[in-house]
Amino acid sequence: MIIVMAAQASPAHIDAVVAKIRAAGLSEHLSRGTERTIIGAVGDERVLSADMFETMPGVERAMRVLKDYRMVSREVRPDNTVVSVRGVQIGGAAIQLIAGPSAIESEPHMLALAARLQQSGIRLLRGGAYKPRTSPYSFQGVGEAGLGYLRDAARRYGMPMVSELLDIRLLDTFLEHDVDVIQIGPRNMQNVELLKEVGRINKPVLLHRGVASTLSEWLMAAEYIAIGGNHNIVFCERGVRSFDTASRHALDISAIPLLKRETHLPVLVDPSHAGGRASLVAPLACAAIAAGADGLLLEVHDAPQHALCDAEQAITPDALDELLATLRPLAAAVGRTL
Template sequence: MIIVMARGAGEAAIAAVVGKIRAHGLSEHVSRGTERTIIGAVGDERVLSADMFELMDGVERAMRVLKDYRLVAREVHGSDSVVHVRGIPFGGKQLQLIAGPCSVETAAQMDASAAAVKASGARLLRGGAFKPRSSPYSFQGLGVAGLDLLLEAGRAHGLPVVTELMDVRQLDTFLEYDVDVIQIGARNMQNFDLLKEVGRINKPVVLKRGMAATVNEWLMAAEYIAAGGNHNIIFCERGIRSFETAYRNMLDVSAIALLKRETHLPVIADPSHAGGKAWMVPALSMAALAAGADGLMIEVHPQPAEALCDADQALDPQAFAQLMQQLAVLAPALGREL
């Protein structure tokens, strides 16, 4: 912690700051500048907060120096961590594609989706059984019946499944169904009780970035899961909210690059939710991988125009197969394999 004293702060104010630092078990370095005095707190500053000092007389600003995250930090764990989902590695040389419809609708739709996903070479199936919808009057997902259909299609086609958990009370059901990867959606990135619960199990977790979350907050959300003992975390960039109205969200490729530097954990991107338009998916997919992503999660629906949610952003099987071919060309140019 660095405490910057206001211009003209007196000795009593400086002594009070020093006293507070010592009271918390740290020691201080006092730097008397020409215009201001600056005090550094030496020791484990995690017991301090900027607030504690900023309210004191004569203090202008207090700044934390250390990063708040530990378990997920690359600084602590230098090499890349690989998260395995039934033997499929996230975070290694191989790029992973998770594909499937926004929401689970029928057995036929899921079977067609899984077949298309499998045929294209993607290795995991997605599908929402519980859907977070802005309106209480919109289709909310099939619920447990949707899990049945998803698992059935996944098992039939040899694809591990990824699906979203919204309510902590459903976790037992997810475990019973042996869902392969639990997705925490953007709206729940700071649902701390939910994070704590998925931290207590051992399932891989895809953690989406909150709509307006900083990368630091996102890392701290992952730290909640890791602090519980579950280190099988895959970050998923899905675009942030911005002033631009021409696309649903703004895919933040800088965040991908920054995460790959700050954490040892794998990072994927969701170009479907980011752009919100099917025609944008190929360009955003390529950009995310070029920025360093370890994989993608893409919406694919056998008949997009009939989808019960997000029809506008799903690829049909043919468009997805074509994109997979493009990615197969791109991967080696990035030193990766598909």
Template sequence: MIIIMTPKATDEQINAVTDKLKQFGLDNHVSRGVERTVIGAPGDENKVDKEALQAIAGVERVIRVTQPYKIVARTYHDSDTVIDINGVKLGGNQIQVIAGPCSVETLPQMEASAAAVAAAGCRMLRGGAFKPRTSPYSFQGVGVEGLEMMKQVAKPHNMPIVTELMDVRQLDAFMENKVDVIQIGTRNMQNFDLLKEVGRTHIPVILKRGMSATIKEWLMSAEYIAAGGNHNIIFCERGVRTFETYYRNVLDVTAIPVLKRETHLPVIVDPSHAGGKAWMVPALSRAAVAAGADGLLVEMHPTPCEAWCDADQAISPEELNKLMGELKITAEAIGRTI
């Protein structure tokens, strides 16, 4: 940690800083320059309350040298982490496309979805049984029954299932139904109690980016899960809120290489919620793969216009099929497979 004093800082103020650093268990090296004094403080920065130092009179700025996240950081684990999801490997050279409807509706709808997803060459099925909706009067999801339905329809195709967990009280049902991947949605990215609970399991977690979250906040949320012992974390960029109103969110493609640099964990992209329109999905998907995403989370419905939720952003089985063909070319161009 580096503490920069104001030009007029007194010896007492400098001593107050070094005393505080000792309390936190850090060393201190005081360098008195012509203009101002700088204090270098080697040691474990995680033990330091930055604000407590900042509050001391005469302190201009406190700078951290290391990142506040540890387990999820690239410095913790040099090579890419590959997560094995019941035989499907995410984070390696092969790109994984997870597809399925926004919400689980009926058994025939889920059977048709699973068949279409498998036929297109995707290896994982998504679907929401519990839905976070902006309005309390909108369809809220079919609940636990939806988890059973997903497992049932995915089994013949040998596909792991991905579904969103909204509340700690639903976790037992997720465990009982052997949900393969838990999704934490954008609205829950900083629901720290929920993150701690999934951190106690070993079920892989897709952590979506909060719609207004910075990369640092997102990494810290992942650290909550990792700190509990669950290192099977997948980051999912799903678009952020900006001034633009033409599309639902702005897909932050820049976040992909940044995260790949900052963390060893897999990074995937949700092009459906980013654009909010089915016609944008192919272009955003290609951009994500080209930028280095390890996978995609795509909304597909057997009959999009009849979908109970997010109907205008779901692609059809035919469109998914075509998209997989296009992505194969994109993946090959950068030396990856799909």
């Protein structure tokens, strides 16, 4: 930690800061300039906080040298992490697409859609059994039965399954149904107790960014999972809240290279939720791949006009095939495969 003393700081003020550093078991390094004295706290700075010093007389500001997130940072692991889900590699040379309906509606529908997605070359199947809705009167999902429908479809067609966990009390249910990737949605990104629990299990976690969360907050949410022992974490950028209502959210394209600079973990993008309109999915997906995303999360429905949830942003299987044809040369241009 670095403590910058104010220009008018007295020797007594400096001595008090040094004493606090030593009391915490660290040593100090003083650099006296013509206008400022800078004090470096040498040692494990995790025992210190900026607030400890910024409230002291004579201190102008204090700042950490190390990041609050460590286990998920590139400082700990410079090479990219590849998360394996039943043999499907996320974060490797191949760009992975996770596709399926926003909400699971019935067993026949899930089976039919999974068969069609497999024909398109999709390797991971998604579906929401429990749906967090803004309105309590909106469709909330079919519940545990949906996990069974999703599991049967995924196993029949050889695709790992992805579903969103809303409540810590449902974790055992997800484990009983052997959900391959547990999705933590934007509403739960900072649900600390939920993050701790999924950190204790050996299941990949797809961690979405909160609609008003900074990259640092998002990274620290992942750190909660990692310190529990689960390092199979995949980030998913899905847009941040904006003043503009032209789209559902504003896709933060800059988050992709910024996040990949900070962390060794894979980064996916959800263009469906970011745009909120089917017509925006393809251009946002292309932008995400060009920016370095390791994969996409897509909402696909065979009849979007009849979908029980997020109908306006779902694309049809035929539109998915058109998107894949567009993405393949783009992926090759950035040195990836699809």
